[in-house]
Amino acid sequence: MNDMTKNILLWLVIGLVLVSVFKNFEGAKMQSQEIEFSQLIKEIENGRIVALDSGIESATATRSNGDQVTAVIPPGAHESLVDAALEKGIDYKGQPPEGQSTLFAIFISWFPMLLLIGVWIFFMRQMQGGGKGGAMSFGKSKAKLLSEDQIKTTFADVAGCEEAKEEVSELVEFLREPSKFQKLGGKIPRGVLMVGPPGTGKTLIAKAISGEAKVPFFTISGSDFVEMFVGVGASRVRDMFAEAKKQAPCIIFIDEIDAVGRHRGAGLGGGHDEREQTLNQLLVEMDGFDGGEGVIVIAATNRPDVLDPALLRPGRFDRQVTVGLPDIKGREQILKVHMRKVPLADNVNPNAIARGTPGFSGADLANLVNEAALFAAKANSRTVTQEFFEKAKDKILMGTERRSMVMSEEEKLNTAWHEAGHAIVGRLVPSHDPVYKVSIIPRGRALGVTMYLPEQDRFSYSKEYLESQLSSLYGGRIAEEMLNGPEKVTTGASNDIQRATDIARNMITQWGFSEKLGPLTYAEDEGEVFLGRSVTQTKHVSDDTATVIDQEIKDLIHKNYQRAERLLKENKDKLEKMADALMKYETIDANQIDDIMEGKDPRPPEDWNDDNDTGKTGKTGGADKVETPKSQSEGPIGGPAAQP
Template sequence: MSDMAKNLILWLVIAVVLMSVFQSFSPSEPSGRQTDYTTFVQEVAQGQIREVRMDGKTINGVKRSGDRFTTILPAEDPQLLNDLLNNNVRVVGEKPEEPSLLTSIFISWFPMLLLIGVWIFFMRQMQGGGGKGAMTFGKSRARLMSEDQVKTTFADVAGCDEAKEDVKELVDYLRDPSRFQKLGGRIPTGILLVGPPGTGKTLLAKAIAGEAKVPFFTISGSDFVEMFVGVGASRVRDMFEQAKKSAPCIVFIDEIDAVGRQRGAGLGGGHDEREQTLNQMLVEMDGFEGNEGVIVIAATNRPDVLDPALLRPGRFDRQVVVGLPDVRGREQILKVHMRRVPLADDVNASVIARGTPGFSGADLANLVNEAALFAARSARRLVSMEEFEKAKDKIMMGAERRSMVMSESEKEMTAYHEAGHAIVGRMVPEHDPVYKVSIIPRGRALGVTMYLPEQDRFSYSKQHLESMISSLYGGRLAEEIIYGFDKVTTGASNDIERATEIAHKMVTQWGLSEKMGPLLYADEEGEVFLGRTAAKVKHMSDETAKAIDAEVKDVIERNYQRAKNILMENIDILHAMKEALMKYETIDARQIDDLMARRDVRAPADWKDEQDDKPQGPAASTGEQKEEKADETKAASPELNKPGDATSN
């Protein structure tokens, strides 16, 4: 019998009981015609009444003609009984009807029962409803998907070939367990999928279930812990009991770090509800009772915070890394998502893949979706390469804010700022090529300089890092050279923050300082999050800290001066690039090549302006600054006006 039928029967029974109770409370219908007391007295005197029955103030009687009647005694009447007896009326006295014991108890307890019912109703609502009331706190929240419900297969997963190879033997085991058992082999009982967000960990787990055709239980780590003590452990027990009944099956726990964090970390103590839930999970995965046929797959992007007991062999035997895809993987992912989109003939997935280094699977899915939306806004039937370029710019640089009004002087300063980033980025060695420069406000920045790596990078040299520091200071230096130190704006705040962070890590973490040597210098910090104490731990002396500060400052000043020298030597290119940005607002790599070669800047392919001439190259530029126009009202708050947040992937 389904839950809906059970609930229907329950409510029908409650309705019948309530109707019976209300029926007992309702007054009884009169046994005859209602008549007034005056008429009744007159009929008694005339001898028309044969019999009366008196119940308190209610008088029910029968006339000599056989008609029945009812009347109410309005007040005490001492003469009534004598009149009835003198006129030969038969008088019968009846005891007033009293409510039953059950009715009396119900009336006295009805308010309390009503409060209890309201409390149970709200408790059911707090626990999410859907049949999970106050008595089902300890039941598992895992959702069961049968083998026919999971349609995802390995063909829907791309960009992580190594991870698929690691989990394919799970599918082989679930299809044919005897193949492994006859050789004494034991399949891993737990697999931990580790990787950055958006790389397809959950999708890979669903593909395993879809390929193996077995029941698939899915639950989030946060679904275990509740406000009541012991609920999480009870839900873990119930989940594994259900899984054993459906074995062989897969239990997928998403974001397991919500419940599997290292025990003893923090101030909760051993009685912390989360730790009790973790202890029960450890026992269920590898305790006295085995879980034959139950394979636990968990996903997290924070493996460093998990408890060591959870990662030992016998529980999560294998860690499968689902990393960011390479260029070939990105191409495969794009082709998977492009199946649902009508494409134009000029769309080339390999070109898009080369231009999106560092993108995860989720980023690429978003890229295809944004391109489709751009095509829909333009009322096009096919998605072309132009829409994919617009979508890539929106994701990498932010959405354009063309409605934002900038004064001409502020727009010019932004152009110099971004030109400084671009010129220094092109002149320093081992720096990523400049992809695009724009002074159209995007996101929280007034302008953006984009660098696009030629290939995927997995490590960075000292020369590359110092070049990044130099290019980050290019925007601030351009403002200082053109307008003077007194008029330098706050737009370089993010650049300074990122440059300082890189220099500090070079000295303290990456061993790229000859003076400090290849040592790790950790700052003074507390260990509440990962350790077992709230005390501060000091890892270096005061003299070492001073030496680190001096070395970081030396790295910054050295690259700051290098960037300044580059801009001073190429001041003509700086002025010419500013003019191009003021003209076109956005310039790409080809136009930047023209500027760096001191040629006339070619116009964009879709540029339509026959009245104005093209901006001249640096060789023909006078280099004189334009006079500033009157400032217009700013359309955003000062903290959002950040010209030249140089973006680098």
């Protein structure tokens, strides 16, 4: 805000100066007319002049009609002008000699050019980072220095990654007491690479190391090094390490190092000379002839596969610390850390919330606590209860409710059958994740949601589990066909078909679940992203093998499609009962689903009363999603397809 205010004031001053200068120039031209000295003498003698203001070099006269004229006085002619004015009785006013009038005139004439030069220098300073280095700061480091007193983060603020904390805790001892290790011949590690998915706490751990060790902390992003001019990034690396050596022992944290540390000569940006020079300079500074003793470089990335091998060798990034997604115990610890700032009700159970949030990162859990606090604030509650956490979890997993969407009764009924088909098949096939909630209320981009939550964290997937996913994915389309017939099946299952095809293709080409093809890999996951989806490239195989692959995928899907169809036809009464419950209640959870699967009438939801029966309003529901929310496309159903 201060910089913005300074810039506004600077532009106001420049504008005022320009306006005043140009007004003075224009005013001087408009107020007086230049005439010859001889003409001025004649007009005085003819009585046309009533007042005279004379200096040494020029004189300004006022005519009887009020006009002003100016004349330049020739050398030695000033006395004759004065005599003529006194002889006619004209009001005469003299001016003392002006000092440095020539220099002032030169300054006035050059002022616009000087002003333009000043503005150009100002813009150059802004483009080059401005500040301390002036116009020579273009190659200066953009790293932000935080002193030991400014960093309040400690290991107590980091939860859910105990192994990573234990591995980096040695760095604190290195920084506090390096002589303890050096006297035995040990060397302080030059670099630590934090690897893990986004939001798992890599930056937080780096700050905690600095906070525990009480040492200065330089922070910079990998993209801050690279510029369009070759050599600037390398200069900034040199300057950053030079500043760090002055503050040693200290920590340099480089976030998103893959922006500058990509493999040289391959991949994206392989021919970028500026990026490669920056990387070369970083390699030299980390382990060159002049090593930076006491300077530890901590870098973070979620793409270690694209980093140059020279960065990962011993002597540079000596250690690679994996910061993965937290397990149930870690999630509970992270929730407790974020719940410290929130007034909690007595019924809040962090363990229950942790069990219902598999696959959540630390950032996701922080967002969950924040959303729950926002729900409580909207309800004017003094504390955050367990119900608000459940609402926040549903919003994150399934999206925000869109109750204003008006759907016809026919579309709403079609959605109810579709979602009931997913839920019933998911309940009947083996090894499937339990059905958590079914809703025909539009949420986010989805027009209907069937949500599954695993009972425990999964780290691998069996063939039985994957085939059960295929069956449940096709349950919605089959239920639609049972309701309306084959001619009236909608496009609502397009996303289900896409995800089922991806799972089946990976089972055949990557995971070795085909008896004909055997446990061989026929596809390579290049890790590339196209239109938001990971691209799996098929290896070059013969036409006969490609035909067998396609047939195996088709047979696998057909087998599980038939299984889902058989299960739904055998349990059509339960399908109808669940669809009716969805039409009445719009959302049902595990308790109502249990009642339906046992052949009972489903109990009303806990917050249900007869006055809020919206089953006949026609304002919710709709055909199932073409695009599903994160909970389905990237959650328990879609998860296996994305696994290596």
